[in-house]
Amino acid sequence: MTATIPDVKKSWSSVINTVTIGATVEEGGTRTSAITIGGETTLPVHHFEGEVPHPPVVAVEVWDVPAEDWPDLVKEPFAEVMTDPGAWAKRCVDEYGAQLICLRLAGCDPNGENRSPDEAAKVAKRVLESVGVPLIIWGCGNTDKDNEVFPVVAEAVSGENCLLGTITEDNYKTLTALGTAYHHKLIAESPVDINMAKQVNILALDIGFPPENILIYPSTGALGYGIEYVYSIMQRLRIAGLKGDKVVAMPILCDIGIEVWGVKEAKASEGEVPEWGDARKRGPMWEAATAYVYLLAGADILIMRHPEAVRATKETIARLMGGGGTS
Amino acid sequence: MILIGERINAGFKDIATAIREKNEAPVQTWARKQAQRGADYLDVNIGAASRNPEDMAWLVETVQAAVPTKISVDSTNIKILEAGLEARDGRGALINSTTADPGKLEKLVPLAVKHNASLLGVAMDERGSPPDADRRVENGAMIFMTAVEGGLDPDRIILDPILMPLKFMQEQARHVLETIGQYTNLSDPSPHISVGLSNIASKTTQRSLILRTFLVMAIGQGLDAAICDVMDDELIAAIATAELILNKEIYSDSYVRAFRLKAGASG
Numbered sequence: 336m337t338a339t340i341p342d343v344k345k346s347w348s349s350v351i352n353t354v355t356i357g358a359t360v361e362e363g364g365t366r367t368s369a370i371t372i373g374g375e376t377t378l379p380v381h382h383f384e385g386e387v388p389h390p391p392v393v394a395v396e397v398w399d400v401p402a403e404d405w406p407d408l409v410k411e412p413f414a415e416v417m418t419d420p421g422a423w424a425k426r427c428v429d430e431y432g433a434q435l436i437c438l439r440l441a442g443c444d445p446n447g448e449n450r451s452p453d454e455a456a457k458v459a460k461r462v463l464e465s466v467g468v469p470l471i472i473w474g475c476g477n478t479d480k481d482n483e484v485f486p487v488v489a490e491a492v493s494g495e496n497c498l499l500g501t502i503t504e505d506n507y508k509t510l511t512a513l514g515t516a517y518h519h520k521l522i523a524e525s526p527v528d529i530n531m532a533k534q535v536n537i538l539a540l541d542i543g544f545p546p547e548n549i550l551i552y553p554s555t556g557a558l559g560y561g562i563e564y565v566y567s568i569m570q571r572l573r574i575a576g577l578k579g580d581k582v583v584a585m586p587i588l589c590d591i592g593i594e595v596w597g598v599k600e601a602k603a604s605e606g607e608v609p610e611w612g613d614a615r616k617r618g619p620m621w622e623a624a625t626a627y628v629y630l631l632a633g634a635d636i637l638i639m640r641h642p643e644a645v646r647a648t649k650e651t652i653a654r655l656m657g658g659g660g661t662s
Numbered sequence: 663m664i665l666i667g668e669r670i671n672a673g674f675k676d677i678a679t680a681i682r683e684k685n686e687a688p689v690q691t692w693a694r695k696q697a698q699r700g701a702d703y704l705d706v707n708i709g710a711a712s713r714n715p716e717d718m719a720w721l722v723e724t725v726q727a728a729v730p731t732k733i734s735v736d737s738t739n740i741k742i743l744e745a746g747l748e749a750r751d752g753r754g755a756l757i758n759s760t761t762a763d764p765g766k767l768e769k770l771v772p773l774a775v776k777h778n779a780s781l782l783g784v785a786m787d788e789r790g791s792p793p794d795a796d797r798r799v800e801n802g803a804m805i806f807m808t809a810v811e812g813g814l815d816p817d818r819i820i821l822d823p824i825l826m827p828l829k830f831m832q833e834q835a836r837h838v839l840e841t842i843g844q845y846t847n848l849s850d851p852s853p854h855i856s857v858g859l860s861n862i863a864s865k866t867t868q869r870s871l872i873l874r875t876f877l878v879m880a881i882g883q884g885l886d887a888a889i890c891d892v893m894d895d896e897l898i899a900a901i902a903t904a905e906l907i908l909n910k911e912i913y914s915d916s917y918v919r920a921f922r923l924k925a926g927a928s929g
Contacts, residue, residue: 580911
């Protein structure tokens with residue numbers, strides 16, 4: 336007797352938006368390559384029932400100032416270049432395979448170096464000159480300061496089709512206007528809250544920002560730190576998007592490195608917790624494992640730090656997309 | 663929720679005049695207004711203004727030139743339905759409507775299949791309007807089965823249990839609600855279920871209140887489509903809220919706005 340396996344294939348009525356970041360010379364920018372993500376017609380890795388036309392990509396994080404507070408283990412690969420964001424970015428691309436650079440303007444933080452908007456713009460230009468990949472520019476997180484910095488930065492990188500972040504429910508007007516004026520894409524942030532994830536999109540759409548220019552950042556938690564909450568939110572967003580809710584049919588971005596390298600499982604030395612084993616392996620592994628979970632939840636862009644984690648994650652993506660794995 | 667905009671109908675004087683005079687402006691104004699408010703389909707009906715299929719073709723072309731919205735061709739006459747379907751530029755369509763009359767189904771099911779259109783089936787038969795839920799269910803099931811057997815995808819079948827004026831046939835609204843619940847059991851997933859909403863409030867003074875109260879109750883039973891006045895903001899807000907309560911949509915503080923945006927509306 337042969338058992339028949341029921342056909343569980345599902346077809347979805349809608350599709351996730353396709354977003355391109357970076358503009359090549361022909362497109363009015365200076366990038367040597369652009370990155371396209373999204374366009375999914377099914378859930379992650381469900382290749383048997385739909386299309387995942389663009390594989391997820393890995394962006395590597397660069398700061399405008401030396402990242403003093405990073406754990407030594409993750410500072411080490413960038414030790415000599417941390418004082419020069421251009422050289423730092425170049426190393427990420429040339430040696431570690433970064434598909435995009437995420438420039439975090441940490442130095443603009445009023446509680447830190449409090450760098451000026453002009454300094455930030457100069458760094459952004461420097462990074463663009465040093466690498467050919469598209470650029471994500473992430474503010475320092477101080478809303479007032481970001482609203483001063485971004486008008487200068489967004490104009491300085493005009494035409495490069497960058498991804499700027501973040502807009503939130505309480506602060507979206509400035510960046511949305513800049514995205515429209517200088518043709519950049521935006522990251523819509525919400526604090527692990529699906530209702531607010533939807534709300535911030537509605538606010539941006541309501542003032543005329545095109546849905547195809549938005550990425551959802553639902554917040555990220557490291558493995559062991561609420562990852563399952565974010566996972567379920569990403570899943571619900573993706574399912575709603577595939578069912579036709581255009582307000583949430585955006586690709587999703589995860590900010591992995593900054594979360595992982597703040598938790599003890601990744602950064603504790605062997606001296607501190609001997610039973611956890613080799614920290615050199617443990618840290619990057621924690622980052623790669625976190626990234627893996629988010630790939631399964633539907634992440635389209637992963638922002639990461641450690642070169643070993645980046646390498647492992649890119650290999651995982653190739654396998655999940657059907658290239659390089661066993662059939 | 664599938665919203666079918668009711669306004670391009672020769673039952674309205676401005677549309678009847680526009681059809682007679684071949685004046686595109688009023689038709690296109692209503693097409694744009696309804697599309698902007700999130701109509702999934704625009705119902706087009708030449709009604710008593712004309713018996714000429716060419717007028718239906720003109721009306722469809724006129725609407726198409728203004729908006730990309732799908733068309734609901736509305737007539738009891740098959741020649742007029744055909745003319746409307748053939749005038750399309752390839753966009754999606756709904757045939758409004760057939761009844762449970764075998765002679766009608768024999769022609770309209772193949773027509774829907776041929777044009778890749780959806781078919782709206784009104785639960786009426788040669789005996790006339792159904793007096794109770796049983797007759798409505800019997801007729802609806804008969805339409806559904808005939809259409810599926812004829813090769814129409816179940817997703818393209820919309821059943822209409824027929825709404826009667828509350829003021830004159832008060833007991834019927836309850837039968838309609840009961841019927842909607844029973845239609846959802848006809849197949850899995852359920853067929854689409856629609857009503858011509860305005861009927862229920864005919865000649866009443868609390869028109870809009872009756873419309874939206876009934877609609878919310880019907881959505882609770884499983885209704886997922888309506889031919890209605892999409893310009894009625896309170897009606898749309900009630901639909902958005904009902905869908906939220908049924909957990910069909912993700913909550914957000916601006917969920918009513920989201921409902922409009924989702925429908926592709928810009929205004």
